[in-house]
Amino acid sequence: MARSQIGDSGLELILDILRRRKWAGLMTFAAIFSLAAPFSIFLPDIxxxxxxxxxxxxxxxxxxxxxxxxxxxxxxxxxxxxxxxxxxxxxxxxxxxxxxxxxxxxxxxxxxxxxxxxxxxxxxxxxxxxxxxxxxxxxxxxxxxxxxxxxxxxxxxxxxxxxxxxxxxxxxxxxxxxxxxxxLATAAQELERQDGRLKAFKEQRAGELPDQVSINLVTLERLNTQLRINTENQQKARERHDHLVEQFARGGESHDELAALRQKLNDLQVKFTDKYPEVIQIKAQISELERKRVNESSSQTSRLPRLTETVRSTEGELSALQREEQMLRAQIATYDQRLQLAPKHEQELEKLESDYKTAKATYDSLQSRYEEAQLADSLEQxxxxxxxxxxxTAIAPTQPAAPNRFRLLLMALGFALGSAVGVMLLAEHRDTSFHSIGELRQFTSIPVLASIPYLKVQTNLGPQLLRVALSVGVVVAVCALLAVASYHAARENTQLVWMLAGSQL
Incomplete structure (x- = not known):
């Protein structure tokens, strides 16, 4: 009674739980051990x-x-x-x-x-x-x-x-x-094509390229100077020509004046006599002009061929100067057009040169890589x-690398014991009945007056033994099935051995 008043001790509680839940623990231990132990026994040696x-x-x-x-x-x-x-x-x-x-x-x-x-x-x-x-x-x-x-x-x-x-x-x-x-062959063809385009452009645009602008400016200045000199020469030639033409004109005027005086004399003689003063005056003028004409005719006879030749020479010189002027103006227009087209051609030339440089860089890069590839091929050969x-080299091992069967058996035993204890504690936790006076006193404050002990009654043991035998048989059968399943799962399962061995392999 004294112990009932002070409650059950921890050891007694553990022993009571073991007595009450021993079959659940034993079945769990047997099942888990039957499943885990064959793995450690039947796993293949690897x-x-x-x-x-x-x-x-x-x-x-x-x-x-x-x-x-x-x-x-x-x-x-x-x-x-x-x-x-x-x-x-x-x-x-x-x-x-x-x-x-x-x-x-x-x-x-x-x-x-x-x-x-x-x-x-x-x-x-x-x-x-x-x-x-x-x-x-x-x-x-x-x-x-x-x-x-x-x-x-x-x-x-x-x-x-x-x-x-x-x-x-x-x-x-x-x-x-x-x-x-x-x-490289493709790049060489592209480089040759770009080089041909660049050369053709320079040939077609000869004199119009940006690097020739300074030369064109100097040439244009020289042509303008020549045109100015040509203009001055033409002016002088025209003056000489006009002077010569004027000299011819003077000779013609004297002939016309003598004819006019003679016509006037004829008209006066029709109206007046030879002693008329105006008639006398005109006759005197005619005589003077005839005398001068005779004197001049002798000098002009020698000058006329030379003067004619000089006029022709002057006209030829003037024509040559005019043709030179046309040529100079055409050249000036050409060079002026070259200067105007230079910016446009500069852009086109820059694009062509850029394409050529790109093709050249690609060709050089491929050439270098091709030489390296040839050298690499030679090194490989x-x-x-x-x-x-x-x-x-690998040698045939004398001992298996895994599994460590003793360690696996210890692990299986520990896991089975832990599972059995866990099942007993879970079953005890889910049981809501009272098994001792101490448990009842912890649950309620009502005083416990008395306790009736468990009375064993003599009964027929046959049915009870039969139930126990059946239960044991079922447990053995389940354990056997688990062991067979574990055997088939462990047989030649090298990957499982690898996983269990871990860092040992």
Missing amino acids: YRGSATVIVESQDASSDFVKASVPELETRLVTIQQEILSRSRLSDLINRLNLYPRMRGQVPTDALVERMRRDIHVEFTGTDQNRGRPTTIGLKISYIGLDPKSAAEVPNALASLYVQENSRMRERQTGQMAQFLKSQ TKKGESFRVLD
């Missing part, structure tokens, strides 16, 4: 083999190759996709006789996918000044069910990496050289460029 491939550059001139071959990281990804392709892995499966139990039972694609999961490629590198890691090697690992395949597969993949890298580099450098050669080399 063997891990690794091969290391390093990237080495044997010649400093391999920088020429970088412009013709893709970046190392990109190339590694491409090679990895090629090696892990269906055709390559199918060939390895058949050649190395991998997964013999699964072959014929599952499709080829499933085997290839399984092998991809069993292959792991790890890139190793070092930090460069550019702030990002640069790959200097790779580690190829394979987990298999036997030591032989665990060594053969990484070695085969490492050899494929080396061969595929060499083949890709040779193909890339050769293709790049051929491509640049065709591009002589194996002086960047190459892959197998540093460490």
Whole structure:
């Protein structure tokens, strides 16, 4: 009674819970352990083999190759996709006789996918000044069910990496050289076309180009000076010509005056006699003019041919000066037009020169890249460029890499115990009945007057034992089913071993 008054102790509560919930805990423990223990027992032993491939550059001139071959990281990804392709892995499966139990039972694609999961490629590198890691090697690992395949597969993949890298580099450098050669030929044709356009433009616009403006200005000034001199010469020639014509005109005027006087004398003689004063005066004038005419005729007889020749020479000189003037004015108009067209031709010339410079720069760039591609191709042919080399080959392991069965059993035992305790506590939490006076006193403040102990009554044990046997049988059957399911799930499940092993692999 004393203990009922002060309440139940913690140990007694735990023991009471164990007595009440022992079957629930035992069934949970059995079920969980039956499910977890076969994993640690039936998981396959897996063997891990690794091969290391390093990237080495044997010649400093391999920088020429970088412009013709893709970046190392990109190339590694491409090679990895090629090696892990269906055709390559199918060939390895058949050649190395991998997964013999699964072959014929599952499709080829499933085997290839399984092998991809069993292959792991790890890139190793070092930090460069550019702030990002640069790959200097790779580690190829394979987990298999036997030591032989665990060594053969990484070695085969490492050899494929080396061969595929060499083949890709040779193909890339050769293709790049051929491509640049065709591009260079196209650029040469374009350069020749632009050069022809530029030369044709300069020939068609000779004298009208911007760099000839100063020469045209000097020539135009010289032509204007010649035109001014020509104008002055023409003025002088006209003056000489007019003077000569005036001299001819004076000779004609004397003949006309004598004829007029004679006509006037005839008219006066009809009206008057010879003694008429005006008649006498006119006769005197006629006599004077005839005397002068006789004197002048003797001198003009020698001067007339020379004067005629001089007039003709003057007229010829004047005609020549006029033709020279026309020529000068035409030349001045031509040069003036050249000066006016110079700004327009300057824009056209700048465009043509820009197109030519662009074509020349493209040609020079392609020429340089083509020479580098040829050098890269030569380096690849002589194996002086960047190459892959197998540093460490995989050897057949003597001990399995995983699983650690003892640790897995401890984990299964701990998980099963924890699950059993959790189920018992959950069942106790969901039970709302009172199992002791202490629990009742904690629930209500009404005093407890008395407690009636549990009275065991002698009954027929047959039905009770039958129920217990059936319950045990059901539990055993469930545990067996869970164990079988766990066995099939763990059998040859290398990926599960990889996940459970974690960093150990």
